[in-house]
Amino acid sequence: MGDPFIRHIALLGFEKRYVPSQHYVYMFLVKWQDLSEKVVYRRFTEIYEFHKILKEMFPIEAGDINSENRIIPHLPAPRWFDGQRVAESRQGTLTEYCNSLMNLPVKISRCPHLLNFFKVRPDDLKLPTDSQVKKPETYLMPRDGKSNAADITGPIILQTYRAIADYEKSSGSEMALATGDVVDVVEKSQSGEPYITIEAYTALLEDEISLEQGETIEVIHKLLDGWWVIRKEDVTGYFPSMYLQQAGQDADQAQSRIKRGAPPRRSSIRNAHSIHQRSRNRLSQDTYRRNSVRFLQQRPRGARPGPQSPGSVLTEEEESLKTERPKPQPAVPPRPSADLILHRCSESTKRKLASAV
Numbered sequence: 001m002g003d004p005f006i007r008h009i010a011l012l013g014f015e016k017r018y019v020p021s022q023h024y025v026y027m028f029l030v031k032w033q034d035l036s037e038k039v040v041y042r043r044f045t046e047i048y049e050f051h052k053i054l055k056e057m058f059p060i061e062a063g064d065i066n067s068e069n070r071i072i073p074h075l076p077a078p079r080w081f082d083g084q085r086v087a088e089s090r091q092g093t094l095t096e097y098c099n100s101l102m103n104l105p106v107k108i109s110r111c112p113h114l115l116n117f118f119k120v121r122p123d124d125l126k127l128p129t130d131s132q133v134k135k136p137e138t139y140l141m142p143r144d145g146k147s148n149a150a151d152i153t154g155p156i157i158l159q160t161y162r163a164i165a166d167y168e169k170s171s172g173s174e175m176a177l178a179t180g181d182v183v184d185v186v187e188k189s190q191s192g193e194p195y196i197t198i199e200a201y202t203a204l205l206e207d208e209i210s211l212e213q214g215e216t217i218e219v220i221h222k223l224l225d226g227w228w229v230i231r232k233e234d235v236t237g238y239f240p241s242m243y244l245q246q247a248g249q250d251a252d253q254a255q256s257r258i259k260r261g262a263p264p265r266r267s268s269i270r271n272a273h274s275i276h277q278r279s280r281n282r283l284s285q286d287t288y289r290r291n292s293v294r295f296l297q298q299r300p301r302g303a304r305p306g307p308q309s310p311g312s313v314l315t316e317e318e319e320s321l322k323t324e325r326p327k328p329q330p331a332v333p334p335r336p337s338a339d340l341i342l343h344r345c346s347e348s349t350k351r352k353l354a355s356a357v
Contacts, residue, residue: 005033005110006118009098012229012236013140014087015041024087026094027138027221029236030118037231038120039220044078044090050117051075058108072108073100091141138223140207140237192218192231199243209237216247 012027025041032038055062055072063070075097079086102109163177177183196216203210209232211217220236221229227238342350 003110004115006102006115007031007033008102009118011091011095011098011141012039013138014091015139016084016087016137018134018136024082024084026087026090028098028118038124040118040120040124042117044082044087047094048075048078050113054108054111054113057111057113061104061108071104073097088139095141135223138221138229140229142206192220194247195219195230195244196247197239197243198245201240201243203237205238207237209235209239211239211243217244219244 008031010029010031012029014024014026016022016024023043025043026047028040028042030038030040055064058072059065060069062072073096076093101114108114161183163179163181163183166179167177169176194216195218197211197213200213201211209230211232215232217230217232217239219228219230222241223229226241228241228244229236230239230244336344342353345353
């Protein structure tokens with residue numbers, strides 16, 4: 001059995017997180033030689049530190065001795081401030097960078113430094129919790145439908161296991177085994193959960209996935225807005241969680257959720273304006289005070305306008321006209337005479353004027 005190696009790395013997109021502070025992480029789908037697929041999350045600063053160490057380990061291939069010998073791809077340094085536009089613009093750079101890494105010689109593409117960096121960490125398996133103030137926002141890369149030649153590799157070595165007990169399958173996606181049966185393990189699932197679609201859904205956006213009722217999928221990432229990142233074979237995308245039921249559970253309990261329909265895509269709405277700010281006429285604090293009942297009751301009876309009087313309510317336009325009236329300019333004093341200036345100036349100024357004359 002050969003040593004483990006990575007046969008392909010694909011960038012799925014990036015995620016905007018708010019805990020412990022706002023930052024961005026990139027989602028990579030790592031395909032190993034045993035046909036297993038893992039999703040890992042890395043910051044761009046981590047990727048750049050990995051890149052610098054890789055160049056130090058292979059100075060010839062990094063072009064440090066002779067620039068003509070460089071085969072390790074370039075990677076721009078992180079910026080002082082990374083916003084959402086910067087995170088989006090880096091997706092193409094990271095995609096080309098990962099493809100170039102997999103095309104490097106075996107001593108680089110299968111070195112321990114690269115393999116350890118893309119291994120699953122404990123933080124990669126943690127899902128967002130309800131205790132967080134803001135939920136993470138996930139942005140998947142648009143799918144172009146093109147296959148990548150870097151994903152084609154040589155023969156894949158599978159791990160062989162022997163069953164130590166009988167097992168009877170409980171669903172159509174499982175397989176029955178008897179004691180002593182020898183099987184080849186295609187994939188070991190550590191972070192994915194098997195679910196079954198209890199309702200068909202047709203994708204409305206390019207980053208969503210269409211499925212029929214009764215299909216078995218794998219949940220990669222659970223978002224709090226009701227849209228989960230799932231995978232069906234080699235296709236990954238968003239799917240409404242209310243149309244999913246965990247494998248092995250009774251599907252009748254989830255039928256009540258289907259009547260409400262799919263929730264809105266909050267995590268993918270960019271630059272969305274709050275509904276509380278639409279068509280709202282806000283009054284200033286002074287205008288609100290003058291229009292209050294308590295203020296009208298405290299005014300003298302003779303000066304109090306009637307309920308039908310047009311002056312009973314001050315509009316915001318009238319208030320703004322009052323504030324926009326030009327203020328009176330202060331009076332400019334007359335210029336003093338030359339004798340008065342000469343009388344009030346200092347002795348040094350008087351000597352300079354006398355010498356000038």
